[in-house]
Amino acid sequence: MELQDYLPIWKKLTPAQQRQLKDGTVGRAVKKGTVLHSGSADCTGLFLVRQGQLRAYILSDEGREITLYRLFERDICLFSASCILHSIQFEVMIEAEKDTELWVIPSRLYQQIMEESAPVANFTNEIMATRFSEVMWLMEQIMWKSFDKRLARFLLEESALEETDLLKITHEIIGNHLGTAREVVTRMLRYFQGEGMVKLSRGTVELRDRTKLESLAEG
């Protein structure tokens, strides 16, 4: 897979821009646990995930974390190049959750092409809108529903009732219990899975980290 396969707008670039990107982009391989980017001081460049998994999160002064979203194969991380957008005023951390291979497009190169190319600027817009939507979803869930807490509590109660860590239950039934749409349950369970709290398989939810679930349920 070549660089152009990761950039849906490749064909809308001029030959000169394509050449600049090919020459300027650097391949990188990092081990699980590597922090690839920490806050705005560090304007590394755009990351294109070739293989593996990255996690974007924010960090409080007290060292608490919130996962904002994850990036998988073919995803693009904009906030590792946040200096290209002057108005981004928050600090995102990026770490590799698995051994990861990625392309890095240097920030200045990308910025220069974005300034002259409407397709690149609009593509960047869509990436930002996607991340913005993910963050809004998370904020609504946490603030209004305390849905993360309620779901953690429900899973622990079910586990106590059934005397097992392997719950045979569908997302739809959980949704019915909690008065929430199945899609919302699925999305939050995937978030839990990403955080190592549960493991999902067809028709089952396995509790993998009771301590973490309990601290969430009581929080």
Place this chain on the structure above:
Amino acid sequence: MELQDYLPIWKKLTPAQQRQLKDGTVGRAVKKGTVLHSGSADCTGLFLVRQGQLRAYILSDEGREITLYRLFERDICLFSASCILHSIQFEVMIEAEKDTELWVIPSRLYQQIMEESAPVANFTNEIMATRFSEVMWLMEQIMWKSFDKRLARFLLEESALEETDLLKITHEIIGNHLGTAREVVTRMLRYFQGEGMVKLSRGTVELRDRTKLESLAEG
């Protein structure tokens, strides 16, 4: 003041684009309390505030609100035209907090110009990054900072906006702004009153000790 004074990128538009914008943009005046936009179903257009004040907020199923940000003279509201960005998947409400005059640029017109003009696309990017930063700030406030700090900050901001120490505002409305139940607001305001920071009367909150409020807000 003409339309071009509100668009810093005006000079980077072609004469044809300038003419299209001038012909297509509509002036509008609304009374305080008017809901100008409610969610994505309604893709009204970009709002440019000429005079007055708009509030962008989200609304839960149960009718609770959180203020995301405010828009003042010369500010541009993107989310009233969220259909131009396919990846925006959340619903923002916009209401006039004061009698407001605005320009409305129809969504399709703006989208068409954005698709062909790199300066317009990059300008749009910066607006979105600004709003994204405001929302991230808010999320960090909510999740990490305690409510007393947020309330103190809110009272100081309202006081600066209204240019008075005597705020005419109910606990319920404060709760809507901060995504908190009225009871929580009342309890914290009484605590503030006990500390001599505010004085409460029916329908008003008077700021009595700005220094103390400020040190709490910054703490």
